Amino acid sequence: MMNNFYHEVTQPDHQINLAKACLLIASQEYPxxxxxxxxxxxxxxxxxxEERLPASSYPLKIIQTINDYLFKDLGFKGNTTDYYDPRNSFLNDVIDRRIGIPITLSVVYLELAKRLNFPMVGIGMPGHFMIRPDFEEAGIFVDVFNRGEILFEQDCEQRLQQVYQQPVKLEPHFLDAVTNQQILGRILTNLKYIYLNRQEFSKTLKTIEQILLIFPNHPLELRDKGLIYYQLGQWEKASQDLKIYLALLPDAQDATVIRQLLQQIS
Incomplete structure (x- = not known):
């Protein structure tokens, strides 16, 4: 499965089949x-x-038709009661259970829009993933976690403040479109921290390995992989990853701590 995932995510970004890559992530849990x-x-x-779309459709009408189908007819919704259930990150579970978190519900929506020849893109706003139509000055955003609510730019700032429970200024780059690789990286990062919090270290390790297939030599992921190997008592592998981390970021804030750790295990 790792080979299939590697093949899928190392293609030019526009050629990545996002749904297939998400299902390959899920196949680690469901072989x-x-x-x-x-x-x-x-x-x-x-x-x-598509059968429900009127003959002459404009963007808001298409979005409304998708919303009615997904949220009214099929009952898809955001998981507000168990946000950190790992099943929220597996696309098969999201489709079967009709419940998920912002990014996986957005993947379903993006994939449906693609099948309607209505291209949309992900918006990696901090703390809350959203999507928008992929054309210049679209000016509208769709919050899939909140039943496809349509937002304008000023609404996005309010949504950000709700997430962080404090005043937050909406920086223009918060609304930049993200790549397929970035979407996959964000899904995997969510899973990584869920597994870490549960102290499921072998699953954490597999998830980090998938992140590194997308973003090779990512310093922080190499560091975390080394620390997981340390937790698992695999000193040689831990040492290898932590040394690469220090070579890439010799002046990292935690460099001194990492060097002390390496002295202990060498």
Whole structure:
């Protein structure tokens, strides 16, 4: 599965099949997962939405039609009661259970929009992932976690303040479109911290390895991989990763602590 994931995520970004890559992430948890079953499910959903579209459709009408289908008819919703359930990060579970977190619900929405030839892009706003139509000066944003609520730029700042419970200025780059690789990295990072908090170190390790397939030699991921190996008592592997981390970031804030750790295990 790792080889398939590597092949998918190292293509030019626009060629990455986002749904397939997300299902390959899920296949770490579900080794017998039938990817085609869920890709076909998305195809079917896309066809059903297309049948509901009026002959002359404009962006807001398309968004409204997707919203009615996803949230009213199928009952998709954001998981507000168990946000850190790892199933919220697995696309097959999100499709089966019709519940998820902002980024995985957004992947479903992006995939359906793509099937309607209505390109949309992800917006990696801190703390709350959203999407928007992919054309210049679209000016509207869709909050998939909140039943496809349509927001304008000033609403995004309010949403940001709700997330952080304090005044936050909306920086222009918060609304920049993100790549498929960045979306996958964010899903995996969510999973990584869920597993870490549960002290499921072997699953944490596999998740970091997937992140490193997308972003090779990412210093912080190498450091964290080394620290996980340390927790698992695999000193040689821990030492290797931590040394690379220090070579990449010799002046890192935690460099002294990491050097002390290396002295202990060498």
């Amino acid at each position: 017998t997962l039938d990817l085609e079953e869920y890709l076909n499910a998305l195809d079917t959903m896309g066809q059903e939405i």
